[in-house]
Amino acid sequence: MSGxxxxxxxxxxxxxxxxxxxxLYLSQTRMGWMMEDSDTSTVSVLYNDIRTQKISxxxxxxxxxxxxxxxxxxxxxHFCTPEGREKQIAERNKVKERxxxxxxxxxxxxxxxxxxxxxxLDENEQLQQLYRxxxxxxxxxxxxxxxxxxxxxxxxxxxxxxVGVSGAFLADIKPQTDGSNGKVQYNLTPxxxxxxxxxxxxxxxxxxxxVPHRMTxxxxxxxxxxxxxxxxxxxxxxxxxxxxxxxxxxxxxxxDVNSTQSDPLNNLNDIYEEKQLAVEDELRVGGAKxxxxxxxxxxxxxxxxxxxxxxxxxxxxxxxxLLDEIAAKNPNNxxxxxxxxxxxxxxxxxxxxEEKRTIDDLENSNKTEVSSLTIHQRDRYLTGPTELTTxxxxxxxxxxxxxKQLTIxxxxxxxxxxxxxxxxxxxxxxxxxSDMCRRGRSTIGVRTGDQLPGNLHKELGQVYxxxxxxxxxxxxxxxxxxxxxxxxxHKMHETLCRYHNVTIRPFQIYLTEVLMINPDNCP
Amino acid sequence: MTEEGCLLVMVVDMHxxxxxxxxxxxxxxxxxxxxxxxxxxxxxSLGVLAANHLESRFLYPSCDGDGVERQRxxxxxxxxxxxxxxxxGLKTMAVAAxxxxxxxxxxxxxxxxxxxxxxxxxxxxxxxxxxxxKLQSRLLVLKISSDTGSQYLTYINAYLTAQKxxxxxxxxVVGGExxxxxxxADITGGTYHCVRQVTELLQTLLLMYHCGPATRRxxxxxxxxxxxxxxxxxxxxxxxxxxxxxxxCLSVYCKAVPLCTTCNVIxxxxxxxxxxxxxxx
Numbered sequence: 001m002s003g004x005x006x007x008x009x010x011x012x013x014x015x016x017x018x019x020x021x022x023x024l025y026l027s028q029t030r031m032g033w034m035m036e037d038s039d040t041s042t043v044s045v046l047y048n049d050i051r052t053q054k055i056s057x058x059x060x061x062x063x064x065x066x067x068x069x070x071x072x073x074x075x076x077x078h079f080c081t082p083e084g085r086e087k088q089i090a091e092r093n094k095v096k097e098r099x100x101x102x103x104x105x106x107x108x109x110x111x112x113x114x115x116x117x118x119x120x121l122d123e124n125e126q127l128q129q130l131y132r133x134x135x136x137x138x139x140x141x142x143x144x145x146x147x148x149x150x151x152x153x154x155x156x157x158x159x160x161x162x163v164g165v166s167g168a169f170l171a172d173i174k175p176q177t178d179g180s181n182g183k184v185q186y187n188l189t190p191x192x193x194x195x196x197x198x199x200x201x202x203x204x205x206x207x208x209x210x211v212p213h214r215m216t217x218x219x220x221x222x223x224x225x226x227x228x229x230x231x232x233x234x235x236x237x238x239x240x241x242x243x244x245x246x247x248x249x250x251x252x253x254x255x256d257v258n259s260t261q262s263d264p265l266n267n268l269n270d271i272y273e274e275k276q277l278a279v280e281d282e283l284r285v286g287g288a289k290x291x292x293x294x295x296x297x298x299x300x301x302x303x304x305x306x307x308x309x310x311x312x313x314x315x316x317x318x319x320x321x322l323l324d325e326i327a328a329k330n331p332n333n334x335x336x337x338x339x340x341x342x343x344x345x346x347x348x349x350x351x352x353x354e355e356k357r358t359i360d361d362l363e364n365s366n367k368t369e370v371s372s373l374t375i376h377q378r379d380r381y382l383t384g385p386t387e388l389t390t391x392x393x394x395x396x397x398x399x400x401x402x403x404k405q406l407t408i409x410x411x412x413x414x415x416x417x418x419x420x421x422x423x424x425x426x427x428x429x430x431x432x433x434s435d436m437c438r439r440g441r442s443t444i445g446v447r448t449g450d451q452l453p454g455n456l457h458k459e460l461g462q463v464y465x466x467x468x469x470x471x472x473x474x475x476x477x478x479x480x481x482x483x484x485x486x487x488x489x490h491k492m493h494e495t496l497c498r499y500h501n502v503t504i505r506p507f508q509i510y511l512t513e514v515l516m517i518n519p520d521n522c523p
Numbered sequence: 524m525t526e527e528g529c530l531l532v533m534v535v536d537m538h539x540x541x542x543x544x545x546x547x548x549x550x551x552x553x554x555x556x557x558x559x560x561x562x563x564x565x566x567x568s569l570g571v572l573a574a575n576h577l578e579s580r581f582l583y584p585s586c587d588g589d590g591v592e593r594q595r596x597x598x599x600x601x602x603x604x605x606x607x608x609x610x611x612g613l614k615t616m617a618v619a620a621x622x623x624x625x626x627x628x629x630x631x632x633x634x635x636x637x638x639x640x641x642x643x644x645x646x647x648x649x650x651x652x653x654x655x656x657k658l659q660s661r662l663l664v665l666k667i668s669s670d671t672g673s674q675y676l677t678y679i680n681a682y683l684t685a686q687k688x689x690x691x692x693x694x695x696v697v698g699g700e701x702x703x704x705x706x707x708a709d710i711t712g713g714t715y716h717c718v719r720q721v722t723e724l725l726q727t728l729l730l731m732y733h734c735g736p737a738t739r740r741x742x743x744x745x746x747x748x749x750x751x752x753x754x755x756x757x758x759x760x761x762x763x764x765x766x767x768x769x770x771x772c773l774s775v776y777c778k779a780v781p782l783c784t785t786c787n788v789i790x791x792x793x794x795x796x797x798x799x800x801x802x803x804x
Contacts, residue, residue: 373772377785384675385754385775386703399576399630402539407621409546410537411614415606417558420551425722432723433730436745 010098012091016078017043024077026098029106031067033077043075047106053099055092063088065095196224200309202248253305263352456511463507470496528566529735530648530660532641533557535582536667537575537616538632544667544697544721552725553665554609557583558602559733570644571609574637576630577620581640582612634666635677638692642684661713662692663732665724669699682707691736695728697721702751709750712736757785 008025015024015033022035022042033043049069056064063079079088079095121128197204203224210220260266375381474496477489535553553571560567571582585608596603645660652658662685685692691713694704700717708715713736718727731744753762756777767779772786782789 373786375772375785376787379673380757380774380785381772382673382676384679385757386675386760399539402542403620403623405542406537406539406546407617409542410550410617413547413550413610413613415554415610416551417555420548420555421725422722425720426726429718429723429726430730433727433745437743440745 009102010095012079012095014079014081016080017075021080024095026095026102028102031099031102033075045069045075047103050099050103053096053103055096063092065092065099067099193221200249202252205248249305253301253308256308459507463503467499467504470499527659528564528568529560530568530570530645530658531560532570532572532644532660532662534634534637534641534662534664535571535573536632536634536665537573537613537620538667539576539620540669540698541667548721549667549697549724550613552721552728554606555725556728556733557605557609558598559729561602561605562599563733568648569605570641570648571605571612572637572641572644573613573616574633575616575620576632577623578616579633579637579640580612580616581644583608585612631674632666633674634664635674635681638662638664638681639677639684642681642688642690645690646688659735660690661736662690664692664694664704666694666696666701666704667698669696669701675703678703678707682710685711693732695724695732697724705748705750706752709747714739714744715747 008027011023011025013023015022017024017033017035020035020042022033024033025031030044030046032045035042045067049071050067051070052068054066054068056062056066063085064076065079066074066076068074079092081087081091121131197207207220470492474489474492477485477492480486480489533553533556541549557569557571561569569583573580573582583605641662645658645662648660649658682692685707690711692707692711693713694701694708694715696704696715696717698717698719705715707713714731716727716731718724731739734742751762753764754766754775755761756763756766757774758776761777763775763777766775766777768775769783769786769788769790771788772783774783774785776783780790
């Protein structure tokens with residue numbers, strides 16, 4: 001009984017269930033009935049479990065409301081306020097409306113959020129793994145997850161399929177016979193109506209025509225059920241509203257058959273021939289010829305029509321549904337700007353074969369336009385951003401001369417390894433390199449650091465850290481947006497210069513002259 | 524010395540400018556260094572290319588299969604083979620250059636092409652390596668001429684390829700400095716030196732270029748100079764720090780120009796810069 005969603009929305013007293021007086025109440029997610037003078041509720045039904053509700057007809061002495069669950073069990077509540085039958089009826093109607101509201105609410109809500117999320121997780125392995133990895137360990141919160149990550153996956157999910165029409169729905173509309181005057185009553189819900197429209201598009205068209213200007217809904221539906229169209233057994237020919245429907249259906253049927261027959265890819269040559277009797281293990285199996293038995297033909301035709309309608313209904317997209325509605329409103333006119341749903345010109349067999357053969361994805365994709373780079377000064381481009389060397393490039397005739405010289409020299413050469421290196425030259429190069437090394441060696445700070453006398457280390461450290469502190473103040477003034485910062489910048493600059501003069505330079509002099517440390521070392 | 528051998532590919536410059544220096548010493552140094560490399564470690568291997576202003580040629584291993592001749596001077600037969608291959612190749616090259624037509628447009632050495640071929644040879648040897656151990660390799664470039672001129676793109680391509688292959692490119696320039704090759708050595712992790720005299724060449728090679736890059740790090744070598752990577756503007760050919768670059772052909776200009784003269788693309792320089800307002804998150 002606990003829970004936030006237990007606000008009681010409607011409560012009715014004096015409701016009897018199984019001969020016991022009590023109270024009926026409706027809350028957000030369930031309805032319940034509590035016996036008088038007791039604390040516990042005897043009956044409690046979730047809205048999700050309720051399949052439908054029924055009310056007793058008008059004429060009956062008892063005012064009742066019946067709830068049918070999905071598992072066929074039912075509960076009947078008897079409204080019996082002592083205030084009179086009118087009040088009972090009013091109460092019952094109130095309960096019925098509220099109940100239907102709450103039922104539809106409760107049915108829709110889960111599918112939207114939780115069901116959707118569950119479906120996404122089920123369909124997508126990857127998403128599920130991501131969810132498990134990220135959310136329980138609270139790396140990202142649940143809302144963030146669904147907002148950012150799941151958003152990418154939503155597009156890849158296919159469209160939700162509509163719930164189809166049950167095959168036996170017409171049979172389910174059990175008429176309630178009113179025993180007294182032979183009236184037959186049908187309980188129609190909007191769902192039943194939409195199912196009828198889906199199954200019989202002709203009826204939908206008629207509905208659009210006749211309701212609401214020519215006749216009311218109830219009249220329309222009464223006629224529908226009475227008509228020959230609906231039940232083959234009645235023979236009443238009073239109203240011809242629906243006789244046109246069968247003509248329309250026939251027209252549609254012929255159109256479809258024609259399109260199938262005219263499709264050059266369908267080979268229908270042996271439908272109307274008598275099939276040879278097939279021999280199977282000495283059993284003679286008789287083949288059937290199409291159109292042979294006229295009595296069955298009608299049934300089969302209706303059967304085929306019905307199937308075709310179902311297929312058409314399921315493959316219709318929203319847009320086509322809209323188009324259908326427009327076409328239904330003016331059946332003989334072609335809506336503006338839309339292609340009429342006429343039979344397309346029968347394509348030749350060759351064209352159709354060609355269409356079937358080529359698959360767009362496998363064709364070569366059109367090459368994208370590549371813009372080429374046109375260079376007007378090639379040598380500039382090839383030379384690149386190199387400096388113009390001051391050494392003049394060699395003239396061609398000079399090259400020729402040098403070339404000749406080199407040719408002669410090279411042809412007279414034989415490799416003689418003994419003469420490859422003069423000792424003096426070798427010594428000179430070694431000296432040169434040692435010099436470079438010596439110069440280079442002194443810039444390695446570690447060596448110098450080892451050689452410093454102890455006190456100097458500390459002093460050097462102090463100089464360095466105070467210089468660093470001043471520099472830090474200096475750099476923090478950038479960018480100098482306010483006048484104060486500019487002031488400070490100037491002041492810091494002066495301070496740094498002063499510091500350089502007062503502290504650093506004497507220190508440097510001390511190091512180089514007093515202690516003979518290499519001047520290249522200090523900045 | 525490391526146990527693994529090293530593949531050394533030498534690219535030798537045979538530009539006619541070599542005639543201004545002592546060609547014999549130069550060539551002797553090349554051969555001596557090749558021998559030294561092979562003799563130092565039994566697993567070392569060698570490749571030699573030569574390039575002049577007309578062609579680049581593979582000297583060793585020679586294209587035509589050379590039968591091993593008998594020992595002549597008490598050395599390893601392979602070393603003698605190397606000597607002979609280099610000598611033959613260089614002489615052929617010099618003769619071909621001498622017989623070339625009078626005026627040729629190309630006046631620079633085709634070193635960049637030879638470097639590319641050397642890298643290809645390294646790559647081929649790597650794929651042929653049976654034991655699938657990484658073959659240590661490096662490229663050594665000996666340069667005489669000073670002009671790099673119109674081969675900037677090819678050089679840069681070669682350097683970047685070598686960098687990708689982790690092959691250090693060592694450069695030894697005889698005569699004048701060469702900035703482009705210095706950049707190359709810096710990019711690929713090799714060493715660059717400039718030798719004033721050809722007579723000092725072999726000693727320099729011995730000292731600085733004989734050991735591999737790993738050993739060189741442990742040596743107390745002179746530190747490399749900072750390389751000047753500044754680009755030169757196309758209009759004045761002076762090195763600049765800040766420049767405008769054409770977005771189409773990447774030519775560098777010291778000032779923003781309305782028309783790029785290399786690719787004839789027009790820029791609108793009079794429009795003020797539009798600052799995109801930052802989107803609030």
